[in-house]
Amino acid sequence: MIELTRTTIQKRTLWVLAISQIFGTIGVGVAPSIGILLAEEVTSSEAWAGLARTASTLGAALLGLPLGNLAARFGRRFALSGGWWLAALGALLLVPAAQFQMVILLFAGLLLIGSGSAISLQSRFAATDLAADDHKGRSLALIVWVGTIGTVLGPNLGVPGQAISNATGLHVYAGAFLIAGIAMLLAGLLVFLLMRPDPLLLIRENDRSAGAALPVRQRGSLKRFASELRNNLRARYAVVAILSAQVVMVAIMTMTPIHVTHHGGSVSLVGITISLHILGMYALAPAVGYVADRWGYRFSIGAGLAIFAASLLAGGLHPESMGWIMTSLILLGVGWSFINVSGSALFATVISKQERASVQGGVDALSNLCGATAAFAAGPLMAISSFSALTVIAAIVLLPLAAMTSLVPARAGAEN
Template identity: 35%
Template sequence: MIVTETGTEAETDARTRRRAMIALFVGVAAKTTAIVGASTAATLIASEIGGAGWSGLPAAANVLGTATGSLLAGTLMARLGKRSALSLMYGLGALGGVIAFLAAVSGVLPLLLVGMVLLGIGNAGAQLARYVAADLYPLARKGFGLSVIVWAGTVGAIAGPALIAPGASVARWLGLPELSGPIAVTTVIVLLAVGATFVLPRGEAVAPVERKSPSMVLSALRRPAVLAPLSAMVAAHVAMVAVMTMTPVQLHDHGHGLDVVGWVIAAHMVGMFALAPLSGKIADRWGGRVTIYLGIGTLILAAVTCVTAPTAHATGLPLALFLLGYGWNLAFVGGSSLLARDLPEAERTRLQGTVDAVVWGSAAFASLSAGPLFAGGGYVLLAVVAGVAALAPLVVFARVRTL
């Protein structure tokens, strides 16, 4: 009888985990699909309105929104539960899509930035979903659990860029600015993410929210168990966001249309997400440190490829953007696995959100810097700076030898 009850409980837990993973996967896949189209279109809209120097602003607004959402996510999840918190964050993302569409039609840059901030808050929910997934798995499989949710971005990698040109065509047919089309598609797809959250199981008992002073948070971030993965994720984001943000502008300046932009970005997005389960298995077997080192090496190779083939839209750039994406993936999964394993459960959600806020805040800086760097020194200079940034975590890891 005891065995039967234990087996039944195990089957129930497995069903609950499977249901939660499907809902998390669908939500992240939808949100990633949406953000790809919105970010690419918004970058080009800003470039048309204000020139190349302004083209990094929408991506910066998006990552600032993601940073803000990440900072608030721990509190939201503690007070509302994971399901309600994700629903709220995705809902704000859908509102951002509506606002960004109105901005694309009217050509008002500040309104576009507001929409991108709200889309970023929705993106924060999608990013933190990987930790929700990791909590569903035992210690030895946490890297795999979170990597499956990162892998959901593969759907966005394929569908997001593929929807850019058709969305633009529909907008032209309707007499609207063509770049408003991908933004409109974004809004519809984010609503799918909202719907997916209602399939999630209802949350557990709400944990009390412990308020911490800024000095306590800074002290926690300086702990080796947090600082090492944080440095890797920050460096990977900075390198990846800087190059990715300006690649559509680089292609556009060399006379390529949205179809070329779409498939080059698709190569990048496939690199970001498609091999995530492999990254998770590497992290589970050889540890987060090794996974991060592999990511740094891949990012450097991507930067070198960008420098040597900055205009090769059919060969060099797709390869470079794929490597850029997978280098980010290795560092992201490796760092996330260290945080999922090594942080005490009582402070895990809050610190994971704070880490993501720092990571996306630094990525906002990269987006803001990318436009002026590109305008002043071109794509090659931008790639060199990104490669140097990717090396920064080696200094931290040289001092932290226990991870």
């Protein structure tokens, strides 16, 4: 395949991924907002509602590896479209769950909608399949960045949901999830119809045509994932970066609204703080991708660690100042962006071609699982200590990554 053709196909792939990501994340974005409100209404129990709140995250963790295996076997097109459609099914199950207050459908729907989160993550890796090594960071960051649009719009589906409710008599939450389901159906349809040729299958075909030797597959998805990490130092470094950033970000973000309200902050202040945090997570992603490509992944991960440190210091030293807490959350989002984008791009660069889709699904599943665990643990930890103590624990979590960044030989932290 001549380079011009590869470049043209890559541009087409990025367009398809970007547009489908916008539609898909509109649907995914409804789960942590309206999904929480629905869970509280349907269950009428804080304990059960708490489980329902984490169902979508658990779904993303459980489905990440199978969807990665689907991509490995049949290509990105089938995995991404199938994942969006599975998430759409989850959203549509939540329509009767809201309308008729059905607990079983509530849990099933939220679990399946987690497929959308898994596919949103897998889409960023799909953007790197045909990208040149010195452009993988920017390609991945573009897909992360456009997801901001859906992430912002999704939590606000209650407004058109109310309009549907007024016109049809549907419950307002049912109307919101109906819109979410349609959006994710469209995302899957766009990928299925337009992602041709499939970037992952195209790479394999080119390797076969060039006579490249491909490693023999091991049995078992988990064995392949574990083997890749055991034998690939740079992959281990990337995974530690991704997981560390996820744990720290989720733990602090989860407890900030409670901390703010306990210190007299209003609900609107909580909303503004979280919105600015999300903006920090995604708005600078293209710039982060450029930095990673230009100066190396280890440099940008180190920058993310420094920003994380500033965030934790701001929140830990000034826990009663809402201005400092807001600053802390913005920096937390930016630090996460630097480490997550850089770690993900490094991972996409250094993993073996034969195991690419499977192990990418594995790291996404592990990331979601770690995020869910961090969310569960953060509450009890802060209950028995304080918000400042939680920032100290978060800083300790970052120490292994800091050690790897400073001590691992240059070849283990560079992109080449």
